[in-house]
Amino acid sequence: MTGDDEFAIAPDWLDGETKALEAPHDHRAELRLWLRLLTCSTLVESEVRRRLREEFDSTLPRFDLMAQLERAPDGMVLGEVSRRMMVSPGNITVLVERLTESGHLSRATLPTDRRVQIIALTAFGRAEFEKMAARHADWISDLFAGLAPADGGVLMDELAKLKRSVIASLARGA
Amino acid sequence: MTGDDEFAIAPDWLDGETKALEAPHDHRAELRLWLRLLTCSTLVESEVRRRLREEFDSTLPRFDLMAQLERAPDGMVLGEVSRRMMVSPGNITVLVERLTESGHLSRATLPTDRRVQIIALTAFGRAEFEKMAARHADWISDLFAGLAPADGGVLMDELAKLKRSVIASLARGA
DNA sequence: CGGAGAAACTTCAAGCTTAAAATTGTTTTT
DNA sequence: AAAAACAATTTTAAGCTTGAAGTTTCTCCG
Numbered sequence: 001m002t003g004d005d006e007f008a009i010a011p012d013w014l015d016g017e018t019k020a021l022e023a024p025h026d027h028r029a030e031l032r033l034w035l036r037l038l039t040c041s042t043l044v045e046s047e048v049r050r051r052l053r054e055e056f057d058s059t060l061p062r063f064d065l066m067a068q069l070e071r072a073p074d075g076m077v078l079g080e081v082s083r084r085m086m087v088s089p090g091n092i093t094v095l096v097e098r099l100t101e102s103g104h105l106s107r108a109t110l111p112t113d114r115r116v117q118i119i120a121l122t123a124f125g126r127a128e129f130e131k132m133a134a135r136h137a138d139w140i141s142d143l144f145a146g147l148a149p150a151d152g153g154v155l156m157d158e159l160a161k162l163k164r165s166v167i168a169s170l171a172r173g174a
Numbered sequence: 175m176t177g178d179d180e181f182a183i184a185p186d187w188l189d190g191e192t193k194a195l196e197a198p199h200d201h202r203a204e205l206r207l208w209l210r211l212l213t214c215s216t217l218v219e220s221e222v223r224r225r226l227r228e229e230f231d232s233t234l235p236r237f238d239l240m241a242q243l244e245r246a247p248d249g250m251v252l253g254e255v256s257r258r259m260m261v262s263p264g265n266i267t268v269l270v271e272r273l274t275e276s277g278h279l280s281r282a283t284l285p286t287d288r289r290v291q292i293i294a295l296t297a298f299g300r301a302e303f304e305k306m307a308a309r310h311a312d313w314i315s316d317l318f319a320g321l322a323p324a325d326g327g328v329l330m331d332e333l334a335k336l337k338r339s340v341i342a343s344l345a346r347g348a
Numbered sequence: 349c350g351g352a353g354a355a356a357c358t359t360c361a362a363g364c365t366t367a368a369a370a371t372t373g374t375t376t377t378t
Numbered sequence: 379a380a381a382a383a384c385a386a387t388t389t390t391a392a393g394c395t396t397g398a399a400g401t402t403t404c405t406c407c408g
Contacts (some may be wrong), residue, residue, distance in 0.1 A: 027311040030318040041215040115386045137201040144204040146339025158329040165320025
């Protein structure tokens, strides 16, 4: 799923008009696009993970979890965190355990519904997160620095279209 | 690192000319772009994982490994696989163990250099992979179906620029 | 030749991730 | 007010991933 070998085949979409005449199921163009997308995100993600570990002895999931909590000063329900991060609930349980042990998070049971756990950043956790977030923004800025502002805008728009396409397909499948 | 909340702030690059006058380190635009990129690739990747599991009781790493081997009929050295997949060598060891047990892969020690392991798809492995690859191509095609061919082309180009930017940044940092 | 060093891989410890099963607690039906 | 259904989490088993440390096997220089 990684690699993006780029073996110089002309993409189909250069001549969309002849497309209907081609082999019935030629999915090469989409596959190449997907591979390139994945390569980009893998490159960035690995670098972010590496730096979080080196500079903060932390991990991306922990950073993400704290990022979700940052804009919820009154805390957030576990299930909501799980949905927003798009990971399984069991995953959150483990992350929260560790971040609570290390003093970054506080947790409390909702008195009116004792099934519900609410977590929030502690003052310490917030301070740590802010340090990490500032560096994180610098890293991303560096990695994207070679992209002209106009290209960034185009990419934003095209990715929005892709996202819509993917979500529509997932909805059809469900 | 996931989510892409889209809280409707006008991107910086809409007016690149005033950029120099803004706050010294406003990285919001890049962050938003990164988040959106990550959202797209996470959505696609999760769906592919889910279907590999449901339809083939397999996983993405296994599929990727077999994909690398597919175009190397004479087999490939472990280290080369590791580099192409951009994962750690120790990772490949484990994957190869399991795929060899299940009969998908054969492995052999190079006689002239007994440190080197060469792996290749077995006939069974190749047949299994071809089934998976065909379905995989269909899934991606579906997920990307809502993207017009012209948009696909633009996205290819813009992602190429982003990839260059990231690689350049990584090279600077090294 | 003989050892230093490099190369290819494996092992290890720790952490992330998921789906499915199990718990605990609440709500809705009879 | 049981019973059944539903909800929020946690637990469990299995697999992926990494960096670092360890092993085996070459290679090369003196």
